[in-house]
Amino acid sequence: MDFFGRLTLDSLPFYSAIAASGAGVTVLGGLSVVALITYLGAWKALFGEWLSSLDHKKIGIMYVVVALVMLMRGFIDAAMMRSQQAVAFNSDGYLPPGHFDQIFSSHGTIMIFFMAMPFLSGIINFVMPQQIGSRDVAFPFMNAVSLWLTAAGAGLVLISLVIGKFSTAGWTGYPPYSGPEFTPGVGVDYWLWAVLISGIGSTMSGINFLVTILKRRAPGMTMFRLPLFTWTVFVAAILMIFAFPALTVACVMLALDRTLDFHFFTNAGGGNMMNYINLFWLWGHPEVYILILPAFGVFSEVVAVFSQKRLFGYISLVLATMAIGILSFTVWLHHFFTMGSSETVNSFFGIMTTIIAVPTGVKVFDWLLTMFRGRLIFKPPMLFTIGFLVTFVIGGLSGVLLAMPPVDYLMHNTTFLIAHFHNMIIPGVLFGYLAGYMFWFPKAFGFKLNEWWGTASFWCWIIGFYLAFMPLYVLGLMGMPRRMEHYDIAAWQPHLIVAAIGAFIIFLGIVCLGVQLWVSVRDRRSALDVSGDPWNGRSLEWLTASPPAPYNFAVLPKVEAIDAFWDMKARGVAYVQPKEYEPITMPKNTLIPLLVGGTAFVFGFAMVWWIWWLAVATLAFIGGLVIFRSFDDDPDFTMPASTVQAIEDRRYEQLAKHPANEMADEPGYAGDPSPDPLPEGAR
């Protein structure tokens, strides 16, 4: 056994110009971030206030930063695939097959695990505790550990570009191809350990969110007064807790097959590869809903605020969310109708899949009816919401088509499927998160994002989306398989060129996001959110200051209705300063979670390269850190009442100087909150 396991100098990417430049960009990107922080002299602030923070708001923001960085990386992969396929008719294009395979694998893995999941956890972390009137999540320390485990997984995917190669087995890693017999190198192991380490973080996040919602609600915040976003988080958290174990089990078994010569999924030796596929999708389908339910929650908040109406059909939305949560565990086999189940089994899963469309349809109607006779204000979050509604329905229809096993027999593994799930996941998931990002950004930083660039970004995203993915439906019907590196059918090429143009327009949408951020930071003084309530909001997160004080609420709000904050404004009690304050206890900062994540990263690296001594050492170190922390009986500090008073006095001073309602000048403004909540459908 070598000291460095199977790691040698040959693992550096000098064997190919493209691989080397990918590595170069990664390394340079990392170095320039380091240089920038040094230049700004921000190391101390970075560690002292951010990386060591247990504040759910900061953790949420850091998650979103990870997500946005990984969105870039995932998009670069997508752009490479799109340009390769645009030129690879009767030619090899510029990507050799092995490299192309790595790219679709890393694109899928990154987008699902390291873009969508962190984005989701970030928004939940930032918003949910405020929505329920809480000062933090139930377990702030564990929350930070989740963040750093996710980051460790993302780091493993990134470093695979520099040292060794990434998996070629797709984002699903199906055996036997992903087994040791057919794919011996380190690629699949990178995939496995990245997914496993971040998956443990996600399970812990699920537990954290669930306990927070059940135990940390403000007085009067009954379950049926929860804002809809929080409801969707509640269901998504349950799915996380019960679905992620399946992914963990599948990945551990595959890792055992690969490293210790077990026979779970091998061809010979009594393996059963269908077991992997069942386990993977037993997680995989609920995962789809973990991603999309909170996005539905965002849309529900946005649509009500910018229609200036109460959400239509609150109860039906809650019930539909729960129904989707339960049904999501009964459909996993639709991912492999063609893999030899009997027609009875296939019919069952086909029918269950179609049934899921029903609660989803209920939601779509509720959103439409919320807009019906509302006074719509077309801010960027609302644009993303409307774009979602229109586009998502198309994706849903193609999904119902694929739910029919005979149809699926024709379409599976074609670009029709690629079109279908991007049609769900870009408008459904990503638009939701982008809407949430623009909606809650003022809450996080105290100023609004530039609307012009936000609107431009929206139009690029949606036009780009249609151009990039509608041709794939056609190509699928023409029989083009997914994951094609090159092809010799002339009729496909025009469609692939259109798709590449679409991807380019999406790229412009991403550029607009960047410009929007830059312009907004530059001009922040002209777009300050002084009141903390930039949109005339309805739920409790708009009651706090923007950015919120570390404790969110100096005094826990008393909730008396759905749309708690709207109700408080209507009753004129939202901005009444209490006479005196009490001291507030909050968790102290600590670097232990960051250390746990960093060590988990090294552990993953050691497992990938079979550096056993290092794996044992890092694991023991993590154990040591946990034990060390468990001895700390005093992880909190108490902010004295006088400090709270000072912070709050400043806030009320500012509130007095400015009119509280920042939306009042908006054309189409429908009037101040009135004591009677608007009846459903009224003008």
Add this chain to the structure above:
Amino acid sequence: MSMASATDATLVHPGGSPETEEKAFGFWIYLMSDAIIFALLFMTYLVMFGNTAGGPEAKDVFSLERAAAETFLLLMSSTTFGMASIAAARADRERVVMWLVVTVALGLGFIFLEFSEFRGMIAEGAGPSRSGFLSAFFTLVGTHGLHVSIGLIWIVTMLAQIGMKGLSVPVLSRLYRLGLFWHFLDIIWVAIFSIVYLPGLL
């Protein structure tokens, strides 16, 4: 009778503060998630039961005596842990320490038996890489063993904390969650005994 109910109350609400209750509740949820892991491992074991690839079958490699001895040790350790919890509810520090030490000894005995079982099987050519069936067996039983080992480290940690801090509220709260963990492992073991060893031998 009245004493028993007082004890129960203290056991259910360790320390009684909302925070420790929250932690206990979160731990319950973690255990449910962990239970899913075991459920999937059991399922895999049942699916793989016949996949012996011409290698040894269950009846060739399991020994009822050893499994019975393991069961005895683990069930006893659960009982002694229960005694420790009762002592903790009565704030009887010395007895808590004593029962925890007994629990560790029983747990170590269990791990020792399991370890020698595994070693013997591997030496006989019935290791996890022999067949799908054995892979599933080692993974299921090994995962439980891993949990027990972690539980033992946890108990030792708690002994240190009791030594340093006494039966303080945070210590009691941790002890309570450790109890949940330890009894949970017992339940899993009963399932292993009745799903893996008994049918494999009968």
